[in-house]
Amino acid sequence: MSLVIVGSIAFDTxxxxxxxxxxxxxxxAVYGSLSASHFTDVRIVGVVGTDFPNSAIDLLKSRNICxxxxxxxxxxxxxxxxxxxxxxxxxxxxxxLNVFADFEPKLPTSCSxxxxxxxxxxxxxxxxxxLDDVKQYSLVAxxxxxxxxxxxxxxLRELIQRVDILFINEDEIRQLTGIRDxxxxxxxxxxxxxxxxxxKRGEYGSVTVSRDSFYFAPAYPIPQVKDTTGAGDSFxxxxxxxxxxxxxxxxxxxxxAVLYGTVMAALDVSEFSVDALAKTDRATIDEMLGNLKxxxx
Amino acid sequence: MSLVIVGSIAFDTxxxxxxxxxxxxxxxAVYGSLSASHFTDVRIVGVVGTDFPNSAIDLLKSRNICxxxxxxxxxxxxxxxxxxxxxxxxxxxxxxLNVFADFEPKLPTSCSxxxxxxxxxxxxxxxxxxLDDVKQYSLVAxxxxxxxxxxxxxxLRELIQRVDILFINEDEIRQLTGIRDxxxxxxxxxxxxxxxxxxKRGEYGSVTVSRDSFYFAPAYPIPQVKDTTGAGDSFxxxxxxxxxxxxxxxxxxxxxAVLYGTVMAALDVSEFSVDALAKTDRATIDEMLGNLKxxxx
Numbered sequence: 001m002s003l004v005i006v007g008s009i010a011f012d013t014x015x016x017x018x019x020x021x022x023x024x025x026x027x028x029a030v031y032g033s034l035s036a037s038h039f040t041d042v043r044i045v046g047v048v049g050t051d052f053p054n055s056a057i058d059l060l061k062s063r064n065i066c067x068x069x070x071x072x073x074x075x076x077x078x079x080x081x082x083x084x085x086x087x088x089x090x091x092x093x094x095x096x097l098n099v100f101a102d103f104e105p106k107l108p109t110s111c112s113x114x115x116x117x118x119x120x121x122x123x124x125x126x127x128x129x130x131l132d133d134v135k136q137y138s139l140v141a142x143x144x145x146x147x148x149x150x151x152x153x154x155x156l157r158e159l160i161q162r163v164d165i166l167f168i169n170e171d172e173i174r175q176l177t178g179i180r181d182x183x184x185x186x187x188x189x190x191x192x193x194x195x196x197x198x199x200k201r202g203e204y205g206s207v208t209v210s211r212d213s214f215y216f217a218p219a220y221p222i223p224q225v226k227d228t229t230g231a232g233d234s235f236x237x238x239x240x241x242x243x244x245x246x247x248x249x250x251x252x253x254x255x256x257a258v259l260y261g262t263v264m265a266a267l268d269v270s271e272f273s274v275d276a277l278a279k280t281d282r283a284t285i286d287e288m289l290g291n292l293k294x295x296x297x
Numbered sequence: 298m299s300l301v302i303v304g305s306i307a308f309d310t311x312x313x314x315x316x317x318x319x320x321x322x323x324x325x326a327v328y329g330s331l332s333a334s335h336f337t338d339v340r341i342v343g344v345v346g347t348d349f350p351n352s353a354i355d356l357l358k359s360r361n362i363c364x365x366x367x368x369x370x371x372x373x374x375x376x377x378x379x380x381x382x383x384x385x386x387x388x389x390x391x392x393x394l395n396v397f398a399d400f401e402p403k404l405p406t407s408c409s410x411x412x413x414x415x416x417x418x419x420x421x422x423x424x425x426x427x428l429d430d431v432k433q434y435s436l437v438a439x440x441x442x443x444x445x446x447x448x449x450x451x452x453l454r455e456l457i458q459r460v461d462i463l464f465i466n467e468d469e470i471r472q473l474t475g476i477r478d479x480x481x482x483x484x485x486x487x488x489x490x491x492x493x494x495x496x497k498r499g500e501y502g503s504v505t506v507s508r509d510s511f512y513f514a515p516a517y518p519i520p521q522v523k524d525t526t527g528a529g530d531s532f533x534x535x536x537x538x539x540x541x542x543x544x545x546x547x548x549x550x551x552x553x554a555v556l557y558g559t560v561m562a563a564l565d566v567s568e569f570s571v572d573a574l575a576k577t578d579r580a581t582i583d584e585m586l587g588n589l590k591x592x593x594x
Contacts, residue, residue, distance in 0.1 A: 297513065
């Protein structure tokens with residue numbers, strides 16, 4: 001089973017109460033892929049500039065991530081900089097799209113019919129384009145953000161009608177649906193054809209809403225949060241990586257996917273950039289999953 | 298096994314997006330007692346005015362709550378009025394202390410050595426006085442609020458050193474300890490001798506922190522929240538009512554106490570005043586507990 005992840009690849013300059021990193025590896029596709037790589041075979045699709053170092057490609061390869069979908073274009077890689085005063089919301093200092101400005105996702109033929117497709121957070125038009133080009137995915141998931149909900153809500157709604165799983169923050173689902181109660185909001189997303197609505201609640205964890213059940217999980221308590229960039233992507237990576245490997249949306253597997261997503265998000269925020277996602281191993285992840293199950297009533 | 302609850306008895310006038318009630322039965326001791334009465338033998342201690350109607354006393358009695366500790370004093374019963382624009386925090390419109398202004402809790406001799414004592418939210422001086430007067434409780438718990446943390450933090454800290462279980466909101470534990478991370482804040486409360494720190498997180502549920510574990514629970518999803526007054530008292534009532542009945546602080550029982558507290562808080566907020574707490578039955582409560590367990594990953 002394979003998971004294809006299409007999204008941004010970036011260098012992030014981040015300042016938080018825990019310190020600062022400059023031009024650290026980031027982007028939704030990178031966070032998602034490194035997280036998912038602990039569970040299944042992952043193929044990353046995105047664009048980088050000629051400044052993208054071999055060390056970063058080697059890092060992805062070291063996690064057995066297929067980089068055939070990594071397009072290298074003359075110019076500089078996408079750059080983002082943000083500062084966290086608290087960890088709920090970053091304040092963006094600058095965004096340099098660079099080669100990402102003209103990104104048109106092209107999937108290698110090896111990626112045209114894998115098991116799961118994850119459209120990580122990019123412009124809904126690009127997410128549509130990927131879906132137009134591919135066939136035969138058992139499971140399609142997408143993430144988004146408030147920026148696209150404000151800019152092109154109708155295009156985003158059209159996209160949501162084409163996916164099985166939607167990852168979204170609680171503020172975002174309220175903004176998208178105009179419904180304050182998140183459970184009623186999730187039902188309105190089910191009515192668009194989506195099977196699972198994964199609502200992320202930051203430090204309070206998440207609730208995944210299926211047509212006939214809820215799956216609540218707290219955030220895994222971390223002694224020192226350093227950098228919450230990529231937490232949602234890491235959650236989605238763990239969630240989808242596990243579901244891809246088991247090839248099922250049974251109750252038991254959704255439950256475990258939520259827990260793995262929670263653990264991967266916790267690992268992500270415990271270090272800057274992708275440091276913890278790259279270094280951890282399945283034994284550590286499974287031990288954390290065991291703890292989390294024990295701490296949940 | 299018996300649970301003694303000392304706290305306020307009030308008439309509340311409440312307006313929320315779901316409607317309005319005038320002079321409806323309320324107060325921390327009333328919410329806590331009605332909630333706990335579904336689990337154990339409850340004795341309420343508090344003061345009311347001569348305007349307190351027999352119908353309210355009959356309601357307490359109908360739930361087998363012992364009212365020997367209910368002191369009737371010439372004058373009017375405590376009154377509070379608040380408006381909820383959203384359900385996170387009420388805006389107080391007026392507070393009339395009335396007979397509550399000179400309240401000095403007096404425990405009937407039948408209450409001097411029961412199993413559990415719950416000092417619901419009142420002035421820490423009064424909570425101290427009750428503790429000075431009683432002996433031989435196996436379990437002592439207290440609740441408090443931001444008002445007392447601001448007014449008399451030292452007196453409150455002295456009180457906390459005398460209890461086994463502290464119920465507190467997440468904002469309040471940060472204010473009380475000066476520590477932003479709620480888990481580190483809970484550890485500093487353990488260092489004061491407390492066994493269980495129950496941190497309430499509103500619509501996100503709760504986390505109970507013991508010296509060697511966490512117990513997370515989400516809030517039970519309710520189709521329409523009407524009135525969140527008394528949610529914390531109802532949580533504490535269910536939590537302590539169950540623990541009193543089983544007479545144990547074992548892991549398994551703490552877990553179930555958290556779930557019962559969560560269910561009772563959900564019932565409370567589903568109707569105005571104490572309507573749902575008074576009307577529900579153990580079968581309904583146990584069915585909700587079953588749902589909650591199933592919805593938790």
